[in-house]
Amino acid sequence: MGEGIGIQIEGLSKRYGKGDTAVDALKEVNMSVAPGEVVGLIGPSGSGKTTLLKCLGAVIEPTTGRMTLGGEVIYDNGWKIKDLRVLRRDRIGFVFQAPYLIPFLDVTDNVALLPMLAGRPNGEARARALELLTALDVAHRAKAETAELSGGEQQRVSIARALANKPPVILADEPTAPLDSARALAVVRILNQMATQYQTAIIVVTHDEKIIPTFKRIYHIRDGRTVEEAGEGRLLE
Amino acid sequence: MISLAGRDILHSWGKFVLTGLGLGLLIGVTFTMAGVYRGMVDDAKVLLNNSGADLWVVQKDTLGPYAESSSIPDDVYRGILGLPGVAQAANVTYLTMQVRKGKTDVRAMVVGFVPGQPGEPNYLVAGRRITRSHYEALADVMARFQVGDRIRIRRHEYTVVGLTRRMVSSGGDPMVFIPLKDAQEAQFLKDNDAIVNSRARTAANPALNRPGVPGLLDAIEASQTSNHNVNAVLVRVAEGYSADAVAGEIRRWKHFQAYTRAQMEDLLIAKLIAMASKQIGMFLAILTVVSAAIVAFIIYTMTLGKIREIAVLKLIGARDRTIAGMILQQALGLGVIGFIVGKIAATIWAPAFPKYVLLLPEDAARGFAIVMLVCVLASTLAIRAALKIDPATAIGG
Numbered sequence: 001m002g003e004g005i006g007i008q009i010e011g012l013s014k015r016y017g018k019g020d021t022a023v024d025a026l027k028e029v030n031m032s033v034a035p036g037e038v039v040g041l042i043g044p045s046g047s048g049k050t051t052l053l054k055c056l057g058a059v060i061e062p063t064t065g066r067m068t069l070g071g072e073v074i075y076d077n078g079w080k081i082k083d084l085r086v087l088r089r090d091r092i093g094f095v096f097q098a099p100y101l102i103p104f105l106d107v108t109d110n111v112a113l114l115p116m117l118a119g120r121p122n123g124e125a126r127a128r129a130l131e132l133l134t135a136l137d138v139a140h141r142a143k144a145e146t147a148e149l150s151g152g153e154q155q156r157v158s159i160a161r162a163l164a165n166k167p168p169v170i171l172a173d174e175p176t177a178p179l180d181s182a183r184a185l186a187v188v189r190i191l192n193q194m195a196t197q198y199q200t201a202i203i204v205v206t207h208d209e210k211i212i213p214t215f216k217r218i219y220h221i222r223d224g225r226t227v228e229e230a231g232e233g234r235l236l237e
Numbered sequence: 238m239i240s241l242a243g244r245d246i247l248h249s250w251g252k253f254v255l256t257g258l259g260l261g262l263l264i265g266v267t268f269t270m271a272g273v274y275r276g277m278v279d280d281a282k283v284l285l286n287n288s289g290a291d292l293w294v295v296q297k298d299t300l301g302p303y304a305e306s307s308s309i310p311d312d313v314y315r316g317i318l319g320l321p322g323v324a325q326a327a328n329v330t331y332l333t334m335q336v337r338k339g340k341t342d343v344r345a346m347v348v349g350f351v352p353g354q355p356g357e358p359n360y361l362v363a364g365r366r367i368t369r370s371h372y373e374a375l376a377d378v379m380a381r382f383q384v385g386d387r388i389r390i391r392r393h394e395y396t397v398v399g400l401t402r403r404m405v406s407s408g409g410d411p412m413v414f415i416p417l418k419d420a421q422e423a424q425f426l427k428d429n430d431a432i433v434n435s436r437a438r439t440a441a442n443p444a445l446n447r448p449g450v451p452g453l454l455d456a457i458e459a460s461q462t463s464n465h466n467v468n469a470v471l472v473r474v475a476e477g478y479s480a481d482a483v484a485g486e487i488r489r490w491k492h493f494q495a496y497t498r499a500q501m502e503d504l505l506i507a508k509l510i511a512m513a514s515k516q517i518g519m520f521l522a523i524l525t526v527v528s529a530a531i532v533a534f535i536i537y538t539m540t541l542g543k544i545r546e547i548a549v550l551k552l553i554g555a556r557d558r559t560i561a562g563m564i565l566q567q568a569l570g571l572g573v574i575g576f577i578v579g580k581i582a583a584t585i586w587a588p589a590f591p592k593y594v595l596l597l598p599e600d601a602a603r604g605f606a607i608v609m610l611v612c613v614l615a616s617t618l619a620i621r622a623a624l625k626i627d628p629a630t631a632i633g634g
Binding site for chain 2: 060085105116
């Protein structure tokens, strides 16, 4: 694959167990997300959403298939990257259902931690953190403890953290689940805005009915297989 | 890179300090136990130093006068004085007993000595030296007597005329010094009823009460109620003479056992307090293991409380060594707080102990190294647990 690909997967399968007890959690899954695009991944419980997310996040190894990230093949029936930890740190951003911020670091250092882990100087990492916090409109809480933030603010900080190392892809796992409608839509708007601003491909795993109409493209996953369909693409007020 | 351990400690410093405080008190107990042992050894050395003797002459085939009882005639010292190399020789008695003051008893070692001779306390902290031949006493401050107090030893009352310090037996009992003659009487004199009974028994014995030998019964009764024995003779060696050589002469010509200072130190430390030191050694070993277990438990619990954060850290690319370093630094931080609290606690409560507790700087340094080592070992369990945490835990619950 070439330029213009945020993340692409072809024929990705994941089998748990062996023999008679084997379970095929993913079956020949195909998916493609362009830089700057936000797609939804929806499906009922047990359909394989989390397994797919873990494979995309290089946390578990698929059984077969091919994955391309930012134009580079990272998996082709086996990992093509030696250090998956560095891959996750530098090229994949994560946004979780709960923000999972580090409680003993203030807001700035929660975001700056990623560039610091990548070896950036503290000053440079904090400048990057402030830039993102400003873009996400939480710069005024830069020195606050994470416990002092509202749920929406915490989620914005976790989005800033996901963007800190300028990854080509962000995986968002039910990012609006604990939020009310207004805050949930605000988070989706922010994700769209960040995707455009930083040319990041964003995959949002959700079963939140409120935000499903906001996606332009949706992947339905059922029994380990994906079906692509066009979404409404409405960013509701 | 920021210090994750430092930030975590600052974030929950109250919990951390309280945990360190608890650990510190345990470490303080460990230091105190070591101090009790050091105090026992020091007491033994002080006992020898304060006696002012170079040689201890005791009954043959005994380890007296501190480790075993010893009894020798009180005129032996004259013969010893005649040996070359002997500068001073003096009789001395030791008897551990209850000394009564008013309605209370104090366990003390009563020492009989000859004023101006080896065996007399080197210095006083209050009052004056004994100037009368009878019924005056000097006492160690640990006995809690005051100058002017009246104390009862056996049948007689004594006036405390002076106080001394750091004069205790190897068992830690304070010493009470009285004139030699009084001490001999205190050791061997029977009560009046016992004397009457003894005289009756002697008179009823036809072998001792022969009609044809006038004066024999009186002589035997007189010998039964008087005593001319002491426990040891303390010898000061003249300058230029070897204590070993003089001790050899005494053994050879006087047929008594003579111990040099080094031998006596070995007797006191290696034999007399050997069992106590083993006991304390066991306590120290158990306390060290308990401390290690507590540190391991605390660090392990703290780590398990951060499973989600550690999973997130691993997911976003933190190295294993970054996470291990965070846990290790916290364990060491806890150890440092524990050490400081323990050292301060031991220093504060050591003087309140009835026996001398000696806290040595080298023991503190050794203790610090052991605490750090224990913390490193204790953190390995938590580090293992942290490194096993699957980063996938952060995704999808």
